Amino acid sequence: MEGNIAILGYGLSAIGPGIGIGLIFAAFINGTARQPEARGVLQGIAILGFALAEALAIFGLVLAFVFQ
Amino acid sequence: MSTPVLAADGGEFQPPGVGSFDFPPIVAGITKPMVLLVLSIIIVGVFFWAALRKSSLVPGKMQFAAESTYDFVRNSIGRDMIGGKDLRPYLPLLVTVFTFILVNNVFGFVPFLQLPTMSNPGVPYGIALIVWLVYNGAGFARHGAVGYLKHQTWPPGVPGWIRPLVTPLEFISNILVRPLTLSLRLFANMFAGHLVLLVFILGGEYLLLHGGVLGMVAGPLALILSIVLMFFELVIQFLQAYIFTMLTASYIGGAVAEEH
Numbered sequence: 361m362e363g364n365i366a367i368l369g370y371g372l373s374a375i376g377p378g379i380g381i382g383l384i385f386a387a388f389i390n391g392t393a394r395q396p397e398a399r400g401v402l403q404g405i406a407i408l409g410f411a412l413a414e415a416l417a418i419f420g421l422v423l424a425f426v427f428q
Numbered sequence: 429m430s431t432p433v434l435a436a437d438g439g440e441f442q443p444p445g446v447g448s449f450d451f452p453p454i455v456a457g458i459t460k461p462m463v464l465l466v467l468s469i470i471i472v473g474v475f476f477w478a479a480l481r482k483s484s485l486v487p488g489k490m491q492f493a494a495e496s497t498y499d500f501v502r503n504s505i506g507r508d509m510i511g512g513k514d515l516r517p518y519l520p521l522l523v524t525v526f527t528f529i530l531v532n533n534v535f536g537f538v539p540f541l542q543l544p545t546m547s548n549p550g551v552p553y554g555i556a557l558i559v560w561l562v563y564n565g566a567g568f569a570r571h572g573a574v575g576y577l578k579h580q581t582w583p584p585g586v587p588g589w590i591r592p593l594v595t596p597l598e599f600i601s602n603i604l605v606r607p608l609t610l611s612l613r614l615f616a617n618m619f620a621g622h623l624v625l626l627v628f629i630l631g632g633e634y635l636l637l638h639g640g641v642l643g644m645v646a647g648p649l650a651l652i653l654s655i656v657l658m659f660f661e662l663v664i665q666f667l668q669a670y671i672f673t674m675l676t677a678s679y680i681g682g683a684v685a686e687e688h
Contacts, residue, residue: 404508408678411671415609418616425446 366427373420380413441634444626449547449619461548464541468531472524501526501673509677514684518677521562525555526673529614533665536622537658544618544665549611556611559676564603567683576683602682610675617668621661628654 388406392399451460479494487495501523506515529546536544546552567576581598628650636647 418613421616
C-alpha cells in the first residue's frame with residue numbers, strides 16, 4: 361500500500377473538532393428551538409465557536425501536506 | 429507535478445495534490461493568482477467608487493448594494509464584537525477585509541476563473557499580518573505597553589497558583605498563534621475545497637474515459653456531484669469571509685476593551 365502516513369494525522373485531528381462542532385450546532389439548534397427570537401444573537405456566537413473549534417482540523421490538514 | 433494533472437494518454441490516474449496549485453507563469457513571472465488578486469482589487473474599488481460616486485438620499489440599485497454590504501458588516505459583524513464608539517475607526521478595515529476576501533473566494537465559483545486566490549497561502553498571511561499589527565497597535569495605543577500585555581495575559585479572577593500556567597498560555601494563544609490560525613483557516617478551507625472539486629472533476633473524467641462499464645456509471649455521477657459541491661463551496665466561501673471579518677473584529681474588540 362502506498363501513501364503518506366501524515367494523512368492519517370489529518371483523520372485523527374478531525375475527530376475532536378468534528379465532535380466539538382456537532383456539540384456547538386446542537387446547542388445552537390436547541391437554543392433556537394426554545395427561543396426563536398434569540399436566533400440572530402445565537403448565530404453569531406455559534407459561527408464564532410465553530411471557527412475556533414475548526415482550527416485543530418485545519419492544522420491537521422495543513423501538516424498533512426507539509427510532511428510529504 | 430508542476431501543471432494541473434490530467435490523466436494523460438490513458439495511463440495511471442494521478443490524484444491532484446499540492447502540485448495542482450503551482451501555476452506556470454503567464455508572462456514574466458506573473459501567475460494566475462497574481463492576476464486574480466489585482467482583478468479583485470479593481471472589482472472592489474470600482475464597485476464602491478461607481479456605487480457611491482453620486483450618493484443620493486434615495487439610493488439607486490448600485491448604491492443600495494454597496495450600502496447593504498456596509499450595513500451588513502457594521503450591524504452583523506462589527507457591533508457585536510467592538511463596543512460603542514470604538515467601532516467607527518475600524519469599520520473601513522472590516523469592510524475592506526470582508527469585500528476583498530469575499531471577491532477573492534468567489535473567484536473559485538466564477539466560470540473560467542475557477543480558482544479561489546486564497547488557496548495560495550501567501551495572501552491570507554499578508555492579510556493576517558495587517559490584522560495582527562492593527563489589533564496589537566490598537567491595544568498598545570489604548571492601554572500602553574505594560575497595560576496591554578497585562579490585559580491580554582492576566583485574566584482577572586484566576587487563582588494565584590495557576591498563574592504560571594495560564595499567563596504563558598494566554599500569551600501564546602492571544603499574541604503568537606492568532607495570526608497563524610486566522611490565515612491558515614482561510615487558506616486551508618479554500619485549498620481543501622478546491623482540492624475536493626479537483627478530485628471529483630478529474631476523477632469523474634478519468635472514470636468516464638478509462639473506467640470501463642462501471643466507470644460509465646460512476647463518472648457522470650461524480651461530475652454531477654461536483655456541481656452540487658460547487659454550490660456547497662459557494663456557501664463556505666461566503667462563510668469564510670464572514671468568519672475572517674468576525675474574528676478580526678473580535679480581536680480588535682478584545683484588545684481595546686476596558687478592564688472589567
